[in-house]
Amino acid sequence: xxxxxxxxxxxxxxxxxxxxxxxxxxxxxxxxxxxxxxxxxxxxxx
Amino acid sequence: xxxxxxxxxxxxxxxxxxxxxxxxxxxxxxxxxxxxxxxxxxxxxxxxxxxxxxxxxxxxxxxxxxxxxxxxxxxxxxxxxxxxxxxxxxxxxxxxxxxxxxxxxxxxxxxxxxxxxxxxxxxxxxxxxxxxxxxxxxxxxxxxxxxxxxxxxxxxxxxxxxxxxxxxxxxxxxxxxxxxxxxxxxxxxxxxxxxxxxxxxxxxxxxxxxxxxxxxxxxxxxxxxxxxxxxxxxxxxxxxxxxxxxxxxxxxxxxxxxxxxxxxxxxxxxxxxxxxxxxxxxxxxxxxxxxxxxxxxxxxxxxxxxxxxxxxxxxxxxxxxxxxxxxxxxxxxxxxxxxxxxxxxxxxxxxxxxxxxxxxxxxxxxxxxxxxxxxxxxxxxxxxxxxxxxxxxxxxxxxxxxxxxxxxxxxxxxxxxxxxxxxxxxxxxxxxxxxxxxxxxxxxxxxxxxxxxxxxxxxxxxxxxxxxxxxxxxxxxxxxx
Numbered sequence: 033x034x035x036x037x038x039x040x041x042x043x044x045x046x047x048x049x050x051x052x053x054x055x056x057x058x059x060x061x062x063x064x065x066x067x068x069x070x071x072x073x074x075x076x077x078x
Numbered sequence: 079x080x081x082x083x084x085x086x087x088x089x090x091x092x093x094x095x096x097x098x099x100x101x102x103x104x105x106x107x108x109x110x111x112x113x114x115x116x117x118x119x120x121x122x123x124x125x126x127x128x129x130x131x132x133x134x135x136x137x138x139x140x141x142x143x144x145x146x147x148x149x150x151x152x153x154x155x156x157x158x159x160x161x162x163x164x165x166x167x168x169x170x171x172x173x174x175x176x177x178x179x180x181x182x183x184x185x186x187x188x189x190x191x192x193x194x195x196x197x198x199x200x201x202x203x204x205x206x207x208x209x210x211x212x213x214x215x216x217x218x219x220x221x222x223x224x225x226x227x228x229x230x231x232x233x234x235x236x237x238x239x240x241x242x243x244x245x246x247x248x249x250x251x252x253x254x255x256x257x258x259x260x261x262x263x264x265x266x267x268x269x270x271x272x273x274x275x276x277x278x279x280x281x282x283x284x285x286x287x288x289x290x291x292x293x294x295x296x297x298x299x300x301x302x303x304x305x306x307x308x309x310x311x312x313x314x315x316x317x318x319x320x321x322x323x324x325x326x327x328x329x330x331x332x333x334x335x336x337x338x339x340x341x342x343x344x345x346x347x348x349x350x351x352x353x354x355x356x357x358x359x360x361x362x363x364x365x366x367x368x369x370x371x372x373x374x375x376x377x378x379x380x381x382x383x384x385x386x387x388x389x390x391x392x393x394x395x396x397x398x399x400x401x402x403x404x405x406x407x408x409x410x411x412x413x414x415x416x417x418x419x420x421x422x423x424x425x426x427x428x429x430x431x432x433x434x435x436x437x438x439x440x441x442x443x444x445x446x447x448x449x450x451x452x453x454x455x456x457x458x459x460x461x462x463x464x465x466x467x468x469x470x471x472x473x474x475x476x477x478x479x480x481x482x483x484x485x486x487x488x489x490x491x492x493x494x495x496x497x498x499x500x501x502x503x504x505x506x507x508x509x510x511x512x513x514x515x516x517x518x519x520x521x522x523x524x525x526x527x528x529x530x531x532x533x534x535x536x537x538x539x540x541x542x543x544x545x546x547x548x549x550x551x552x553x554x555x556x557x558x559x
Contacts, residue, residue: 036117036157039169040553041433043108045442045510046168046175052438053181055239059190059452060445062245062279063347064303064355064381064427066465067207067519068534069446072511072542073430074437075346 054078080162080171083138087125090174092507093118096547097412102170103546105507108433109169110546117157120146175510177498180443182450186489188235190243190447192454192465193228193261195220196253200285201325203317205357205385205393211249213456213469219254220457225261227478228455233272242269245279246300247454247465252286262298279303281355283317284329287336296339299350304333307356308368308382315361316393334375343379345425346432353427356382359393363402366410373417373424381427384537386519395533404540411544415551431511431545445513449475449492453484463492466518492517495527502530512538 057077060070092103093113100118102111113121123145127134134141146154164170196219199211211217220228229244236242244265246258262278269276279301287304295302306329307313314324336352337343343351354377358365365382372380384403387394395403410426417424446452449463456468459478467473476484497503497514514520515534523531 034160034163036114036153037102037160037164037170038112039109039164040112040550041108041110042167042169043104043110043434044168045108045436045439046106046172048438049175049178049440053440053444055187055189055441055451056241057437057441058277058347059243059447061192061448061452061464062190062243064353064379065383066247066281066303066355067357067383067386067516068428068538069513069516070427071437071442071445071513073346073427073432073545074441075348075430075432075435076437076441077348 052076079139080142080158080165081138082124082141082171084135085171085174086135086505087121087128087171089505089507091121091125091171093121093125094543096408096543097551099547099550101543101546101550103507104170104172105510106175107168107170107172108436108510109172110433110549111164111170112550116149116153117160120149120154120157175439179498180440180493180496182444182493183237185483186235186450186493187237187239188232188451188453189239189241190245190452191228191232192245192247192452193220193225194248194454194456194465194468195225195246195251195257195261196249197457198253199248199250199283200253200319201250201283201317202320205316205359205387205391207386207466208249208468213249215456215469218457220257222257222260222264224457224459224478225257226264227459229261229265229268229276231455231461231478232276233268233274236274240274241277242274243277243279245281247281250283250285251280252282252291255286255291259294262300277301281305283325284332284336285325287329287332289335292332292336292339295336301347301350302336302352304336304352304354305356306330306333306354306372307358308362308365309371312362312368313356316357316359330375333377337377337379341378345379345427346430347427351379353379353381356380357385358382359385359387360395360399361393363399364406365403366406366413369410369426370413370417373422378424379427380424383428384534386516386522386531386534388522400533400536403537407537407540407544411548414548428541429545429548431542431549433549439510442510442513443496443498445496446517448517450489463488464518466516491527495520500528500530502532502535506535508535508539508542511542
């Protein structure tokens with residue numbers, strides 16, 4: 033039982049190195065922004 | 079025992095305080111945690127010790143023995159045990175992701191184009207990176223022949239990608255509406271023949287977006303990015319017509335008409351959506367008021383970005399503006415929660431943080447894909463790495479009018495400009511969230527693709543901190559329901 037740390041989001045980013053990269057998601061600059069890199073603001077569309 | 083030998087904490091675990099919360103972001107897993115004060119202080123102490131004494135990086139257990147002197151033995155033991163458990167689950171202090179070069183297909187596979195159907199504009203925005211529409215060349219419109227060649231080029235170079243993307247851009251694309259219509263019809267036909275789909279988007283200043291065009295775009299499923307800077311006085315100062323008159327009164331009714339056609343637009347810009355997009359400058363470092371103004375107008379999908387400008391412009395940011403800008407992001411985060419609470423929810427694109435649903439690591443490493451999977455095509459058919467490089471001869475990759483392959487050396491340069499090749503990024507906790515920043519901004523400020531635009535980094539990190547905070551607040555709200 034955690035009393036000092038509360039986990040809010042459980043991610044598994046590093047493991048996507050193996051099975052990610054399908055490339056079917058939208059290019060970041062085609063979404064809502066044209067002057068900053070917004071890859072981290074997108075979602076996986078798989 | 080928590081394993082921290084050779085583990086650079088500040089690179090892999092970002093801790094910060096925001097809105098009364100102690101937050102920990104685990105860089106390699108993308109996990110988020112809330113810490114109590116003791117745990118926060120303990121991690122901070124470990125981080126500081128590593129900073130002060132490089133030998134501490136190798137110390138491991140010795141470092142753990144040195145920290146937490148002000149805690150009771152029981153509390154310290156409890157915290158270290160919880161950290162160890164989270165480390166074993168790869169959720170905090172998780173193992174550093176392997177530094178591997180992003181893997182790219184050969185020959186390069188282009189899946190998205192920014193199609194400059196008009197190098198002309200009916201506004202004269204002061205901060206325009208496109209030289210008020212002409213991209214420092216002559217004012218011209220793309221012919222349907224060039225547009226069709228561009229679409230053929232995309233389909234030919236997109237390999238096995240089913241989904242291709244075309245953004246109608248300018249200048250102001252609606253100045254060339256007849257060609258846009260022709261290209262949408264043509265694109266859908268040739269894509270279907272190739273067993274693919276083209277997702278169309280259009281970026282417009284909304285001056286010509288009358289009901290007929292709006293209804294057409296809705297019918298054809300074109301996603302639309304509409305430009306508006308916010309409050310009337312802010313918008314009109316930077317976005318006037320050629321005669322100097324502000325554009326706010328003309329565009330707002332048209333923007334509102336369009337946004338009402340798409341009430342279900344995805345905050346993550348997926349599917350058929352709209353986003354209203356603005357730019358802020360040093361004239362409105364209180365830009366949160368502009369975002370709220372748009373929210374008050376009933377606009378639900380809002381993106382407002384910092385201007386990228388050479389320091390000799392009066393509207394370009396200066397060092398002394400940074401604190402005010404950061405404060406604006408803080409206020410905006412709180413206001414977003416407040417609006418959500420009173421049932422007037424809106425989304426701010428830069429506060430999106432997918433985390434567990436976010437893009438995979440290969441995508442985060444490859445970044446925006448400019449120059450090798452995303453290119454811009456100018457009205458004369460010239461191909462550039464992205465819309466911001468259009469007109470810069472040294473960055474020209476080729477043309478749709480020649481069968482010659484694109485300049486591989488230049489494409490390779492863009493492929494190589496990822497976080498592991500940027501000195502500042504390799505040790506930064508935000509490296510998987512910004513993908514090393516915008517190539518064009520980096521090149522403009524440092525002259526090199528692999529040197530970052532530091533002010534951009536500062537703001538990006540602030541936005542992420544607020545985004546993670548909002549993610550936590552959202553989760554807490556769900557828990558209390």
